Amino acid sequence: MPEIAAHVAGMPGSGVRHILEKALLRPGTIILAVGEPGELVGPAVRDVAAGAWRDGDIRYTPNGGIPALRDAIVRKLARDNDVHVDVEQVWVTVGATQALHMAMSLALARGDEVLVPDPGYTTFTMNAHLLQATPVPYPLRPERAFQPALEEIEALVTPRTRAIIVNTPSNPLGSTFDLDTLEALLALARRHDLWVISDEVYERFTWGGRHVSLQSLDADGRVLSVFSMSKTHAMTGARVGWLVTPPGWRPTMLRVQESIVSCVDAPSQRAAAAALDGDQRDVERAAVHYRDSLSAAMAALDGRGIRYLPPTGAFYLWIDVSHASGGDVAAWCERFLDEAGVAVAPGTAFGASGEGWVRVCVASDRAELLEGLRRLPAPA
Structure with missing residues (x-):
């Protein structure tokens, strides 16, 4: 039979998904490996999606999204992001995953x-x-507290470089870039005429x-911005x-x-429009919950002498286990899952660094979070 395309056969998989799949086969596992919010979107938003199904609103929509959602996004961008765009600059996608893929498809040959x-981020x-x-x-x-070194980035630019991806707040690091860093990255992109793909999925959690x-x-239209309801x-x-x-x-x-x-799909779009235009107290409540969980987790790690990167955004902790992982953190995470019943994401799933x-x-x-952290090995 014909062979699959070589570039697809050689495509790397997700180290996070690998751990998650194993964890899901083990009842009772504490799963800390995947970025799934513990909060639940409010009932008013859920009712809008259910109403769309009851009303039979399950037909094709315009390619760019339903007008109610695109208009809500335009208002949100102006209100929250100081980004002022026309509705035809906003394209609704199947999560940020499709938005990232589409941005890269537009920028790269x-x-x-x-x-x-x-x-x-793995993708x-x-x-x-x-x-x-x-x-x-x-x-x-x-x-460098996982902040970019502009001179190192500039040294990587070649005649074939077409784009740079910037992710703040960062998944997986829980770090953010300050204004000076963002301006410096944009200036670098201008010097080398690069597209900038900006992943801002965790924007509300800083x-x-x-x-x-x-x-x-952006002064010259080189930034492609990615956002998500997720x-x-x-x-x-x-x-x-x-x-x-x-x-x-x-x-x-x-x-x-x-x-x-x-x-x-139309029901999800209607729900998203309702969420963006509606009461934001659920988002504010979630932010408080995640911040308090981060504080509790950091206190637990401090008490055991385990090093971590102090987070400035998102809802992740980037934790140093080099004292236990023996130079192969991916293998160690599998052993930790088998022996301690806790799933954490190996750092190498996000790159060699x-x-x-x-x-x-x-x-x-x-x-569950604090119990999972309690099972981490502390330095000797």
Whole structure:
């Protein structure tokens, strides 16, 4: 029989999903490996989605999304992000995952290079391989508190470099980039005429500073911004995100969206519009819950002398287990799952710079979180 395309056969898998699949086969496992919000979207939003099904609103929608949702996104971007766009710059997608893939599809051709954070979200690299582009990791090092070194990034730029991905707040690190860093990254992109793909999925969860959207600083239309309902509004399964493009892309986006998914389902879009325009107290409550869980988790780690990166955003803790992992944190995570019954994400699932570290999601039940952390081995 014919063989699958070589670039797909060689595409890396997700180290996080590998651990999760094993954990799901073990009843009683404490699962801290996946970024699933512990909160639940409010009943008013759920009722809107249910009403769409009852009303039979399950037909095709416009490629870019229903007008009510696109208008709500335009208002949200102006209100929360200081990003002022026309509705035709907003394209509703099947979660941020599709928005990221579409942004990379628009920016990259076969053989192009894209600069990706290391450690960074797994699909940055997976998408590049699927598009027959080359992901080039830019290191985020512990000695710099996992902040980018602009001179190191600039040294990675070649004539084939077409884009750089920026993710703040960061998954997996729980770190954020300040205004000076964002402006410096944009200046680098201008010097080398690069696209900037800005992943802002965790925008509403920042600890100690206000989130700044790269597109609010963009002077020449090179930023493609990715957002999602999944984490902010605890709607992971509804699969609603959006991509914000420069102006004038409507003809291109119609073709691209039609070729990938045609459109997002109407009930989820109606629910997303209601969530964006409605009472935001559920989001504020979730932020308080995640911040308090982070504080409790950090106190538990401090009490046992386990090192971690103090988080400034998202709902993850990036924890140093190098004293126990023996130079192969992926293998150690499998042993830890088998022996301690706790699933954590190996740092190397997010890039080579993650060796010796694990990512823990604090958005689940707090008692389970603290019990899982109690089972981590402390330094001798």
